[in-house]
Structure formats: C-alpha cells, structure tokens
Amino acid sequence: MEIQIGDILRYKKPACAKNTYEDDYLNFHFLTKSVYAKNLQLEKGINPSAKIKTSAGELVRPAILISSSPNKKGSAETPWEDFYDVDNGHIRYFGDNKEPGKDPATAAGNKALLEAFRLAHSHSIEERLLTPPILFFKRAAVNGVTKGYPQFHGLGVINSVELVTQWDNKLQRTFTNYAFDFTVLCIAAEHEKFEWDWINNRRIKDFSLTFTNKMSPQSWRKWLDEGSNALNKLRRRVSKLSLEKMVNQKPIPGSESACILNEIYTHYANKRHKFEALAEEVAARVIDRDYGIYQKGWVTQGSGDGGADFIGKVTLGSRFSRVELIVLGQAKCEALNTPTGGNHIARTVARLKRGWLGVYVTTSYFSDSVQREVIEDKYPIILIHGHRVAEEVAKIVYESEEFNSVSSFLVAMDKDYPSRLKQRQAEEILNT
Template sequence: MIRIGQVYRYAKGKDPRPVELGGYPNFHHVTHSPGLNRALLEAGINRMAQVGSPDGMRRPVILIRSSPWKAGTEQTPWHDVFDMDNGHVRYFGDHKASTTLAPGTTTGNAALLEAFAEHQGHTPDERARATPLLLFRAVSRNGKPKGHVEFCGLGIIERAERLVQWAGSEHTTFINYVYDFALVDLTAEGDQLSWEWIQARRDESVTDANALELAPHAWREWVKRGNSALPRLRRRVARAKVTKVPEQRPAVGSPEAKDLELVYTYFDGRKHDFEAVASAVAARVLRGAGNKYLEGWLTRRSGDGGADFVGRLDLGSGLAGTSLVVLGQAKCVKPDTLVTAEQIARVVARLRRGWIGVYVTTGSYSVSAQTEMVEDQYPIVLINGLGLVHELTSMARDDHGGNLIACIEHILNARETAITNRRPEEILLE
C-alpha cells in the first residue's frame, strides 16, 4: 500500500528487499512487482511500458515526480502547483528551451497527451483502459533535496493546454504543455492505494474489467460515470476555516519575507498603484482551479466607496452558466499589520446579490475578523501577505525570469489606462 502524505526513500541502488531505509519506507519495496521491471521516478514523467492484455494494449501507470527545488531554474523555469487539500495539481510538461523536437512529441508530453485522450473516454470500457497517474513530490530530508519523495495521490487529467514559457536568463521563450490533474478521493481506502491494482494492470493475462476490481472506489466510480462525476470524486480535506496569524506570515528572514517587504516598500507612498497588483493576484487566485475570470477596471482615487477593483467570475456556459460581479479591496500595509473585522465588513456592505468580494493585503487577517466572516457567511475571498507574495513570485518565475520588480512594473504598465468610475454591475455587459 502507498499512503498519501507518506515520504518514501528513493535510493540509487533501487534494491526492493529492505522494507525501510534510513527510517523511511523503501519506495522500491512498496512498488515491487516480482519478475517485472522496477517502477521508476528518474524523470519528471515516467511512463511504464505498455502490455498487450486480452482487451488490447494498455499502459499500466504513469508515475509523475515534481521537484520543487528545481522551480525557477534555467532547466525547469516553471513552477508546479500542488493543492492536495482541494484535489488539484497543475503540472508542466517536459519540453524545455533546449528541446529540438516538436511540441508534444517529447517522451513525457507524448505520454500525458495520450493519457489525456484516454481520460476523455466516452464509455466505461474506454475509461477502464485509461492510464492512472500516480503523483509524487520530491522533498528535502537531512538537508538534501534528493532521495526522498512524498506520495501525493491518484490523478486524472482534466485539461491539457499548450502555452509559451519563459526560458530563464537567455531571455527567450519556448512552447510547452501544462496539465490540470484532479486528485481523486481515496477516503474509502484510508488515503492509501494498493499496488496490487497496478501489478494487475501489468499482467498481460488480466482483463481490464478484472484489473478494475482492484482499483480504488473513486476510480471505479469515475470509470462508470465519467468526468461529470469528478466534482464529487475529487479529494477534499476538511480544514479549519480560521488561520492563525503566524501561519499567514512568512518566516522571519525567509526569501518570502524579503519579497513581501520589497512589495510593501515599492508601494509605500503610492498605495493606489498597489490596486493593479492586487487585481492581478486576485485574478490568478480565482482562475487557479480552472475558473474563467475577467479582470475589469480599477476605481478612481476618490469616491470608490470601499471598492478598489472590479472583475467578473464566469461559471458554466450558455444557458447553464452565470456570472458574478467581483468587488475587490486592496490594502498595502506594513506586513505585521492586522486587518480587522470592521475593515472586511465595509467591503461586504457593498456587495449585492450575485456579487462576491476579494480582499488583498500585504498584512494578515485577525482571528476575530475571520471568525466573523465564517459565522456570518460573508461571500468574500481573503488573500494575505504570504499568499500575495507566493502568487507574485510564481508570476515572476513564469514570465519574468524570476525578477519580481519586472513583474510588478509589467502589471502596472498594462493597467495604466484601466481606471474609471463605472458602476460595478457594468462588468456583466462585457
């Protein structure tokens, strides 16, 4: 069994015999299939060889490994996102600036695009053959970034998107793919996955239906009902809705703390300009789970009545869709400042039916403010200083070679003319 959140030792020797190595379960022991080749995590995208089953060719599994410590380097300038609590992973493919092959034809991207087509299968029989994705994340232990991996779950590809990426210090761009994975719920199995299922899929004598009997309950439900069932099959972790103040702030002396101080210093004395950055960060957060969000405009310096920017969140499409007005508040304050319940309430007081609020600050939210928001069920999204700097540094990594100031100036230059005193509801007409 492989358990979500468990860290495994991935040793160079790949010996499956020891149950543990250095106090951690041995990856090669828990993934051992007697008489068959080892399961490997040597690359980011590791496709296991196809087998000829009674129902045709099938790929037993693709093992995904993300290495956060490489994010932002010239080799891997992208930044994978793992939101395990909400069952969402955004993962970048293996095309690099130095790759001479056509986009989508590298080993990893070709495997994931093939799996994506399978995951869009229209019938249970097609989905029963679909390749499962097992996701791992490299973690640091004993000060070393290599040799340990954390199991993050079982994934299904929801979207595959072709995009242009920044190539680092060379100031060039290249084409790659990015994938949105849905992590399925393994509650019925105690947050564990049985390797026997993968072993059965590797057995040429086992039919797709017989192998499926060993799959987790949520995977079987997906095979039966298709992608329309994913919202209720997605992994969700119940969390306390109130976050303590220290958890909202970067650690003292950390790179995040320095970046947050840089943002505050940059906008000190020009707080109104911070609204453009807050609007861009809010857009990135609201789009994070695949939602469609339209940035609208910034309000004028006077007479905004508690709103600094306006946007629109689109849900569904056509007759099966609706749009929500997003009213945003931006507060550039010292990073150790607390936003109070009264400040949040002023934004909420502006909201009408069908509107939601977004509050973006370089500070933190007091426990009492969060408690009131939960108890009164305020329809508002809170983005604190730590969340703000995470989004900005990700934007800087993806599009500006890691240069945070260049990222901020790009946002400001792009939004200079989008300042008006229009009514928020006009965003619904665009």
C-alpha cells in the first residue's frame, strides 16, 4: 500500500487492523499489520521494531519509527521541541533520555538510533545494508484533537549526532541527551509515493535484503551504493512558492509556545518599544546562531531612527574575501490574532538601500497576501512570526544557566535595554 508525505493516518487505541479506514483516515494499524511480526507502534518518541534474522543469517532491525508531539513541548515527556523541515530535507530530533545523571546512550531509543548511525556511516556497503529505514511521523491536530492523528513525514537517514544538555521542568535539573539530525530522502522518482509493503516485507523472518530493497525508493538504493557523501544530493527539496500557513505561524493553543508568546505580549503590552531588543536577539538566532555571521549593533532611539528599530550587520566570507551587509530591523509587538499589515512591510522595504537586508519580527503572523508580495517581488527581507519568537525565547531559557524562566529573561532584557540605545546612522555599523 502506498502513502504520501503529508498523509494523516488514524491511530486508535486499542489497536485494530480490521478496517482500512477509521474516521475517514487511513488506519495506521491496517497499513502496518503483519502476520509475521509484532505490531508497529507510535507509543513513544522513538519506536524501534524488533530485530529479525535475514535469509543470510544477519540480525537486522526492519525499521525505526520516529514520532514527534509538538503539543507536548516543554512537558516532562518532551522537554524540547523537535524541528521538522521536510520540504528542505531536514529533521532535528531529540532523543529519549530524560533522566538526570543517566548515560543517554543507554536509553532504548537512543541506543537504537546510535546503532543505526554507526551502520549508516560505515564505509562498507555490506554494513550499510543492515541500516534500518527511519520513518517520520508528527502528531497533527484534527478538529482540535492532537492525539491519534500521526502525519507521515517521509523516510530518512541519520546525518549527524550531537550530545546536548537539556532542562527538566519537573525536577528543575539539567540532563544530557542526544540530538539527531536526519536527512529526509527525496522520493520524486516514485512520484512522492512511499511503498509501505517494503517495510512490511522487511518484517518477515528470513527475508532477503537484496530482494526487499528492490521495493525501496531509488534514493535509498543510491545512498546504499554511494554512502553518506551522497546524502546532500539525495535530500528532499520542494520547489514552491513558500507560503507559511497561518496555523504554522501561531503556536498550538494551550501549548508551552502559546503560553510563552502570551507572556511576551503581555510583558511588552505597555512598553512596546522595549520589544525591539528582544526582536534583535531573536533575529540574531534566526539569521545564524552557529557560525556567528550576524553581529549585533544597537537599538535605535525613537526619533531620527529612519524607520528602523534595530541595526546590525551580516558578515560573509573572511579576511580580504569578505563582504558586510547592513541589517535593518523592524519590531512589532502586535495583537496575536491579527496579521501584520502589508503597509508595515512595505515601509520597511522602502527604507532598504542596495546591499541591505531587512528583518521584520512580530508577535503576530503574516497573511498569504503579504508573503506572496515579498516572494514575488523578491524583497530582501526575513519575516519572523510569533511562533518562531516563542520558540527562540524558549531555547534561550533552556540553554542558559542564568535564567530559570521566561519572565527572568524578559526582565534581564529590560535592564539591558537602555545600554543598547544609540542614535547613529545605519552605515556606522560597518565601522564596528
């Protein structure tokens, strides 16, 4: 049976594989049923299927199913939100260790993924053949219900593994865990259809790897032949007019992100000018948090700011082969349920000079018409919506040893605000 990326399935309890569809959605248990193996599940974040002996005598794991629940972000079950960018072939997923003092490599899910990583990056094609396909799901909201509706997000290979420190809200302690970066493989050759029978055939005792792989996507077979160096060219990339739906720009109601965004909006409701410093902090992380190409400048004073709320610069290249771009930032602490007006974006763009980059940060969201205008007219401006603001603030608090809450971080930003104020010409940032 074939499914496509983006298909929403029905996952009912108790499991029943009798009906093809449940509540008008393809039944996950029907899709994955096998008389030869135990039921596949999405009960945990990382769901490795049991190993099976192949016809050649190797013990092979048929598949690993990854399930992300964004509605649980910040809870004891999910201390950090996973990042799914399937249209650009990338997923960042945090492992299943949540216990302070425990070696994260011993957690069952992490252990299975670390083994898959070792196999996937082997120089031996014989070892790569033993790599389990990793299949991605993410809980979707259907009629306001977030449980029981996993959405299929494709097939991937682990690209890299990083040991990270996370924060346990319940115990108020840090713990170590793994962050896994996956490459989501392109299935364009299969017309965006994924043949689930390939997975089910891998779950039959004494199955043949050679035979079953004939049913796998072309990109999987190419990766097996060429190894990890081929991952980038096999990555899924979707060419489209990149409009972000309103629902993705606003946090799920009741989620931690929604609470954080409300706290931010309330905090700055009577001092919206101070939101400018937070907006630059968020913009710096969005533009580039890993390589430091963004350099903070200053927050502009109310009069004579030329329409900018903050000024920074982006540096590309190094030494003689270097170019610096002025970043003109606009910050709006706006009502959470009203889209940013196109006139605000137009005024920001009108102030950009040749070689400048614009950034617009809002607690609200951007309508389709505003996004379409930016894309079609190729405006050099980065749009940062309220959901992303809340995500970045959450990460700042999680990563920091200084702040134990969003409130303490916002108070610290307010104290630092006066020192950030400058009345300068934007071009002066190039001299710093």
